Structure formats: structure tokens, C-alpha cells
Amino acid sequence: MLYVIGLGLGDEKDITLRGLEAIKKCSKVYMEAYTSLLSFGITSDGLSTLEMFYGKPIIVADREMVEEKADNMLFEAQVSDVAFLVVGDPFGATTHSDLVVRAKKLGVDVKVVHNASVMNAIGVCGLQLYRYGETVSIPFFTDTWRPDSFYEKIKRNRTLGLHTLCLLDHFGLDIRVKEPTLESLCRGKKVYEPPRFMTINTAIEQLLEVEQNHMESVYNEDTTCVGMARIGCEDQVIVAGPMKQLLTIDFGPPLHCLVIVGDTHPVEEEMLEFYTGSK
Amino acid sequence: MLYVIGLGLGDEKDITLRGLEAIKKCSKVYMEAYTSLLSFGITSDGLSTLEMFYGKPIIVADREMVEEKADNMLFEAQVSDVAFLVVGDPFGATTHSDLVVRAKKLGVDVKVVHNASVMNAIGVCGLQLYRYGETVSIPFFTDTWRPDSFYEKIKRNRTLGLHTLCLLDHFGLDIRVKEPTLESLCRGKKVYEPPRFMTINTAIEQLLEVEQNHMESVYNEDTTCVGMARIGCEDQVIVAGPMKQLLTIDFGPPLHCLVIVGDTHPVEEEMLEFYTGSK
Known part of the structure; x- marks a missing residue:
């Protein structure tokens, strides 16, 4: 059996009892990414907080492993119980459908343990989830690569009075590999880019730049937004x-996301007032 | 402090450790609805499974109480720790913003403990959450009341190739009060309608009727959908x-929801294949 277990958004205590019970009985525990593991903290013994908490070692399954070497994990899951841990929900902003598809093709039973993800926890700002349109992703602009397909989607949402969740680009040590240099090829090892995450500030700068290029008055610097950082964590910030x-x-620290507010109902407005910058 | 705690979608083990810890230290525990409490089961002693599990009595806060008598709960929360339990996430399909607004106006600190809700757990069917348009609600049609504003919203979503989550009407003993009859007024008590929930079958019948009335070819009986029952529970059904x-x-039993599938990507299609009726 492969248990795909959502850990929720905060710390080690955001796992569900169902998820924790599954981990306790699994022979091996994998986690989706090195940076995810680190985000839960390190104890003075050098162990991760999660390993201490579960009383088990965790095998880091970075992006490469998930894509290329997942079969070993799935072979294990054919004969014993294996857990694969995911921050948030297994089918939240980052989906693990590909892993589930591969498991099912190998005849491995899969059980999903759900949890909160950014896709539903953004409800805490008071904007109702059913009044969101399509979600957009804002990628890091570079000198030569400034894709802005999100603009058209935001336009459609705003025409309909809907809110838009903007997921902001981020990648850790495990996700993006630099273009190999001659040196790294000779040494036969990959060079990783340092982890980066997009702040709300950068996202807004890019959004305003794209509006200036298109000039279709989809939004401007006076458009009401909600900035949310570390949602679901003790130190979350919502403005x-x-x-x-x-x-x-x-x-402050990652992760950040941004909502561009559409038409609002009175209860939505009352909630937003609690988060206005003046308070 | 008022803790607003999501219980997730399945049984008593879907609460998070953070949520359970909060309940343990609260002097009083409220729950949003009588039918929600019952849905977790009754022990042979006549206690609810949740009360056994927490080792505490639960005060049922039905819809009337939440709207009219919530202030008592909030006054308690001014001087001690009080928990308010919600199936799913506190800001999922049914939002509890009004309660939070009232609490904040009374100066009561509020902590939200997130969990999975139908709004993100539908990801399990393999359709990616960021490719959903606006969510619609399908109300029970009566002889004289057949509102179909959802049709226009589905049309917009389908024009854009987006998936549509249809939330299906349901109400329990606690939610809908019958029009008072002369008899009930004389007796001074309210008469409740029996609990009802809409099946996927009824929802599709109503959808097809509305299509026949409007004839705008938004969908038809060959349109691919995903029916999901008891999502996140051990006996969930997805077809x-x-x-x-x-x-x-x-x-089978409630709750049901329905997704009208938009344009699909290859990984989405592979996941949907696992749920096709033939398998």
C-alpha cells in the first residue's frame, strides 16, 4: 500500500491523526523534497523535527527521484506499507497525480490522506472560495523570459467579478537544476540553483509592468488585493x-501568495476590513 | 480565545493534532450542527463518537444558535478557551466568516485550525484545482421554484475550457425550518423539514432539464463528468x-458532488481513466 499523506500548512502538528497512524505502521517514509523537510526545522542532534516527531528516518524524494526513481518506492509499496509525505494536500497547488498514476499502473493500492492546502486555506481572508475564477501562476521574469499569459486569465476573472488567486513562483534546491556548465559536466555532478521564492512585492511589480505593456485596464495600483504569507502557520501575515x-x-519569509479581489459581498468586506493595512 | 477547528471530511481521525490539542484545553466545545455530530456516529452508550473520542461533552450549535445566540459562546471565549468545530475546513464550501467577524468585533481572539474540505479534496479525481472556474450550487427544484443561474456560470467556465465544481443542495434538521403552520404557531414550536440531500442523479436530471430549456448547447448527456460521493471517507465513490x-x-449515502469536466491535459486524462465506469 502507498499512503500519500498531506502534512498541512504549518508545522508537524498539522498532520491528521489518520496520517500519523499511517506513518507509524509504514516500513519506509519518503518525503517529496529536501527543502520541505528542512522547512519543519532541525533538532540539535541534526535530525529533522519530523524524524524526531515520527521516530523514523525520512528518505528525501527530490524532484528527480520522484520522476526517475519512483519505481523503487512503488516496488516496495507492492509488498509493504510505504508513506509518501507532501506539504499541504497531495492534490493541492502541486499535484502528485503522476505518482498516483504510476502506482496504479503497477497495481499498487493507493490511499490518500487529505489535509489543508493553500487552495482552500486562503478562505481565511474572508473571500468566499466559490467566487474565485481560474488560478494563475506568476513566474519569475528574467531579462529574456517575461511570460504574461496570466494577464488574460486575470482579465477574464475580473470581467466576471471573480477573485483571482496568484500562486507565486518558488523553487528549492531540489526543483530547478542549472543549465549544466562544462565544469559541472566534467565533474559529473549537477549544480543546483539556490532556493528562491517570489515575494508579494515582486509579484505586484511584475503585474503592474504587464498592465503597462498591455494597457487594457485589467487592474492598476489602486486595485484591492490581499497579500498572504505563511498561511496556516503561527506567524501568518494577511494584509x-x-x-x-x-x-x-x-x-517576511516564504511562502507568499496574492489574491486580486473581485466584486465583494458585505460579509467579505467586513472580513477584509480586519486585514486592511491601517489596522 | 475562540478556536475554529476544521474536522476534515472523514471520521474522528481526520482532525489534526493541532486541532485535537486545542479541544483538549478548551473549557467548552461547540459543534456547528446536530446532523454533523450524528454523521460521526453514536456509541452504544448513546454518546456521540466524537464526545467519546474527546472525552468531553459537545454543545450543538445549530444554525439558529449560530445566528442568534452565538454571543453567549463569544462571551465565554472572552474569558476562557472555547472550541467551535466545523466539518471540513472553517472556510470551505460553507463559510463561517460571519462568526469570525462577530468574534473580532467583540474583541475575541480567533485561531483557525485548517483542514481538508471538499474545495480542495476534489483534487483526488485528478483534475487540477487551478483549472477550475467559478463553483456553482445546484438547488433543489420545486414545482414553483426552479432557479437556474448556475447555467450561465457553467457556460462561462466551459467556454474557457475550465472544470466546474457543482455543490449539491443539502440540509439537515438544523438548517431549514418549515414555514410555520397555524398549528405550530399555536404550540409555539418550530417544525423542521426532514434532512434531505441531493444525489448526483438528481443534479444531472436538473442540469439536463435546464439545458433543454435554454438550448445553448453548454453540455449534454454525453458531457464527461465526475461524480464523487463521501469524498475523503473510507467508502468514497468516484466515477x-x-x-x-x-x-x-x-x-449511496451523502454527501455527493459533481464536476463537469472541461478541457483536459494528458495526466488529467490518465487519472480520470482509473475512475471510468467500465473499471
Whole structure:
């Protein structure tokens, strides 16, 4: 059996009892990414907080492993219980459908243990989930690569008065591999880019740049948005206000996301008031 | 402190450790609805499974209480720790923003403990959450009341190739009060309608009726949908297929929901294949 277990958004205590019970009985425990493991902290013994908490070692299954070497994990799951841990929900913003498809093709039974993910926890800001349109992703602009297909999607959502969740680009040690240099090829090892995550500020700068290029008045610096950092964590920060105001705020460590607010109902407005920058 | 705690979608083991710890230290524990409490089961002693599990009594806060008598609960929360339990996530399909707004106005600190809700757990069928458009609600049609504003929303989503989550009408003993009869007024008590929930079959019948009335070819009986019953529970049922096929399937007890499938990517298609009626 392969248990695909969502860990939720905060710390080690955001796992469900069902998820913890599954981990306890599994012979091996994998986790989706090295940076995810680190985000839960390291104890003074050098062990990860999660390993201490579960009383078991965790095998890091970085992006390469998931894509190329997952079969070993799945072969193990054919003969014993194996857990694969995922931050948030297994089918949240980052989906693990490909792993589930591969498991099912190998005849491995899969059980999913759900949890909160950014896709539903954003409800905490008071904007109702059923009034969101299509979700967009904002990628890091480079000098030569400035894709803006999100603009058209935001336009459609705003025409309909719907809210737009903007997921902001981020990648850890495990996700993006630099273009191999001659040196790294000679040494036969991959060189990873340092982890990066997009702040709400950068996202707004890019959004305003794209609006300036297209000039279709989809939004502007006075458009109300909600910036949310470390949602679901003890130190989450939620601020509602016009883009130009959110630009000036330091939201702190990752992860960040941004909602562009559509038409609002009275209860939504009352909730947003609690998060306006003035308070 | 008022803790608003999501219980997730399955049984008592779907609460998070964080949620359970909060309940343990609260002086009083409220729950949003009588039918929600019952859905977790009753022990042979006549206690609810949840009360046994927590070792505490649970005070049922039915819809009336939440709207009219919540202030008592909030006054308690001003001087001690109080838990308010919600099936799914506190800000999922049914939002509890109004309670949070009232709490904040009274100066009561609020902590939200997130969990899975139908709004993100539907990801398990393999359709990616960021490719959903606006969510629609399908209300029970009566002889005289057949509202179909969902049709226009589904049309927009389908024009854009997006998936549509249809939330299906349901109400328990606690939610809908019958129009008072002369008799009930004389006796001074309210008469409740029996609990009802809409099946996937009824939803599809209503959808096809509305299509016949509007004739805008938004969907038809060959349109691929995914019917999902008791999502996140041990006995969940997920079947993908054309509307006419899903019409013939008995999905069993509540709750049901339905997704009208938009344009699909290859990985989405592979996942849906596992759920096609033929398998």
C-alpha cells in the first residue's frame, strides 16, 4: 500500500491523526523534497523535527527521484506499507497525480490522506472560495523570459467579478537544476540553483509592468488585493489593501501568495476590513 | 480565545493534532450542527463518537444558535478557551466568516485550525484545482421554484475550457425550518423539514432539464463528468463518465458532488481513466 499523506500548512502538528497512524505502521517514509523537510526545522542532534516527531528516518524524494526513481518506492509499496509525505494536500497547488498514476499502473493500492492546502486555506481572508475564477501562476521574469499569459486569465476573472488567486513562483534546491556548465559536466555532478521564492512585492511589480505593456485596464495600483504569507502557520501575515500599499510591506519569509479581489459581498468586506493595512 | 477547528471530511481521525490539542484545553466545545455530530456516529452508550473520542461533552450549535445566540459562546471565549468545530475546513464550501467577524468585533481572539474540505479534496479525481472556474450550487427544484443561474456560470467556465465544481443542495434538521403552520404557531414550536440531500442523479436530471430549456448547447448527456460521493471517507465513490451513464449509478449515502469536466491535459486524462465506469 502507498499512503500519500498531506502534512498541512504549518508545522508537524498539522498532520491528521489518520496520517500519523499511517506513518507509524509504514516500513519506509519518503518525503517529496529536501527543502520541505528542512522547512519543519532541525533538532540539535541534526535530525529533522519530523524524524524526531515520527521516530523514523525520512528518505528525501527530490524532484528527480520522484520522476526517475519512483519505481523503487512503488516496488516496495507492492509488498509493504510505504508513506509518501507532501506539504499541504497531495492534490493541492502541486499535484502528485503522476505518482498516483504510476502506482496504479503497477497495481499498487493507493490511499490518500487529505489535509489543508493553500487552495482552500486562503478562505481565511474572508473571500468566499466559490467566487474565485481560474488560478494563475506568476513566474519569475528574467531579462529574456517575461511570460504574461496570466494577464488574460486575470482579465477574464475580473470581467466576471471573480477573485483571482496568484500562486507565486518558488523553487528549492531540489526543483530547478542549472543549465549544466562544462565544469559541472566534467565533474559529473549537477549544480543546483539556490532556493528562491517570489515575494508579494515582486509579484505586484511584475503585474503592474504587464498592465503597462498591455494597457487594457485589467487592474492598476489602486486595485484591492490581499497579500498572504505563511498561511496556516503561527506567524501568518494577511494584509488587504491597494497594490501600491502592499508593495511597501515586508511580508517576511516564504511562502507568499496574492489574491486580486473581485466584486465583494458585505460579509467579505467586513472580513477584509480586519486585514486592511491601517489596522 | 475562540478556536475554529476544521474536522476534515472523514471520521474522528481526520482532525489534526493541532486541532485535537486545542479541544483538549478548551473549557467548552461547540459543534456547528446536530446532523454533523450524528454523521460521526453514536456509541452504544448513546454518546456521540466524537464526545467519546474527546472525552468531553459537545454543545450543538445549530444554525439558529449560530445566528442568534452565538454571543453567549463569544462571551465565554472572552474569558476562557472555547472550541467551535466545523466539518471540513472553517472556510470551505460553507463559510463561517460571519462568526469570525462577530468574534473580532467583540474583541475575541480567533485561531483557525485548517483542514481538508471538499474545495480542495476534489483534487483526488485528478483534475487540477487551478483549472477550475467559478463553483456553482445546484438547488433543489420545486414545482414553483426552479432557479437556474448556475447555467450561465457553467457556460462561462466551459467556454474557457475550465472544470466546474457543482455543490449539491443539502440540509439537515438544523438548517431549514418549515414555514410555520397555524398549528405550530399555536404550540409555539418550530417544525423542521426532514434532512434531505441531493444525489448526483438528481443534479444531472436538473442540469439536463435546464439545458433543454435554454438550448445553448453548454453540455449534454454525453458531457464527461465526475461524480464523487463521501469524498475523503473510507467508502468514497468516484466515477467518471458521460452524464447519461452517471445517471444510472447508485452513489449511496451523502454527501455527493459533481464536476463537469472541461478541457483536459494528458495526466488529467490518465487519472480520470482509473475512475471510468467500465473499471
